[in-house]
Amino acid sequence: MHQEREPAVVVDGLRKTYGEKVAVDEISLIVHEGEIFGILGPNGAGKSTTVEAIAGLRVGDRGRIRVHGIDPWTDRAALTEVLGVQLQEAKLQPKITVQEALELWSAFYPDPEPWAPLAERLGLGTHLSQRFEDLSGGQQQRLSIALALIGRPRVVVLDELTTGLDPRARREVWDLVRDVRDRGVTVILVTHSMEEAQTLCDRIAIVDAGRIRALDTPAGLIDAGTAATITTFDTSAAIDLVSLREMDGVTAAYSANGTVTVEGAEGVALAVIEALRMQGVSPQRLRVAAGSLDSAYLDLTDTPQEITR
Ligand code: ADP
Numbered sequence: 001m002h003q004e005r006e007p008a009v010v011v012d013g014l015r016k017t018y019g020e021k022v023a024v025d026e027i028s029l030i031v032h033e034g035e036i037f038g039i040l041g042p043n044g045a046g047k048s049t050t051v052e053a054i055a056g057l058r059v060g061d062r063g064r065i066r067v068h069g070i071d072p073w074t075d076r077a078a079l080t081e082v083l084g085v086q087l088q089e090a091k092l093q094p095k096i097t098v099q100e101a102l103e104l105w106s107a108f109y110p111d112p113e114p115w116a117p118l119a120e121r122l123g124l125g126t127h128l129s130q131r132f133e134d135l136s137g138g139q140q141q142r143l144s145i146a147l148a149l150i151g152r153p154r155v156v157v158l159d160e161l162t163t164g165l166d167p168r169a170r171r172e173v174w175d176l177v178r179d180v181r182d183r184g185v186t187v188i189l190v191t192h193s194m195e196e197a198q199t200l201c202d203r204i205a206i207v208d209a210g211r212i213r214a215l216d217t218p219a220g221l222i223d224a225g226t227a228a229t230i231t232t233f234d235t236s237a238a239i240d241l242v243s244l245r246e247m248d249g250v251t252a253a254y255s256a257n258g259t260v261t262v263e264g265a266e267g268v269a270l271a272v273i274e275a276l277r278m279q280g281v282s283p284q285r286l287r288v289a290a291g292s293l294d295s296a297y298l299d300l301t302d303t304p305q306e307i308t309r
């Protein structure tokens with residue numbers, strides 16, 4: 001008989017205020033075992049507060065959380081055996097060396113992963129005697145991932161892992177996160193980068209102002225957005241943008257420097273091409289692309305000016 005697998009993490013009706021400030025209004029979600037679950041949203045959305053509550057570092061005013069059946073607010077000791085965490089604000093002592101940090105963390109766990117092969121796997125093998133302050137940003141992040149993994153967690157929380165990294169270091173860290181997932185560890189990834197969420201996550205919760213605005217796979221979110229497909233073409237002819245905008249499924253049509261862009265639901269592209277033919281226009285450099293998370297995200301969050309990519 002099919003056995004329903006226990007979810008890795010259940011968050012049910014979480015609320016957290018700091019005095020007057022409502023950081024998390026009401027958040028409920030389920031993270032499945034073995035997935036990379038993204039929490040995406042602008043600064044101040046309540047992402048860190050949510051994962052800190054999951055990691056037992058903050059206690060909610062309301063709600064209930066379970067991590068593999070453990071209550072993180074009352075049983076921190078049991079929690080540390082199943083959950084590893086890399087926090088947004090965590091900074092190690094500047095003078096500590098890579099090896100010292102790995103040994104220190106190992107001492108916290110009854111059955112730590114041997115740190116030397118772990119360091120090797122994370123590309124830190126040749127940096128063991130280097131001090132934290134002398135590591136590059138990417139190396140520091142890799143060390144923080146190593147420290148989050150050393151207790152052999154079943155769930156790892158990574159908060160704003162690649163913020164401030166250059167594109168190459170970002171990609172290396174992304175590969176690492178996929179490796180971690182491929183080894184069977186459930187990953188909760190907090191990010192404000194749409195690209196990162198779209199690239200890495202199996203499912204994404206878009207959070208804004210302490211609430212979940214949408215929760216789906218990246219493809220599901222894109223399809224639900226107002227620009228599932230984006231059609232662009234060049235033309236020197238005058239285009240009747242108004243009639244394009246009135247077409248079924250079209251959410252936006254605009255023109256700049258001879259390039260026309262039409263955004264809309266799946267299937268709009270063919271209708272647009274047909275409409276152009278009727279107008280006697282032959283489009284040049286016609287491109288049809290799947291939309292990105294951007295439009296879904298912008299539709300769902302109120303504070304687009306804070307987005308950094
Ligand atoms: P995010 O990680 O999405 O940027 P946070 O969870 O860190 O958001 O913060 C949510 C809101 O709660 C923000 O407005 C933030 O300023 C506020 N906040 C976070 N921590 C505290 C705290 N310790 N005291 C007061 N306000 C806080």
Ligand code: MG
Binds near residue numbers: 088
């Ligand atoms: Mg944060």
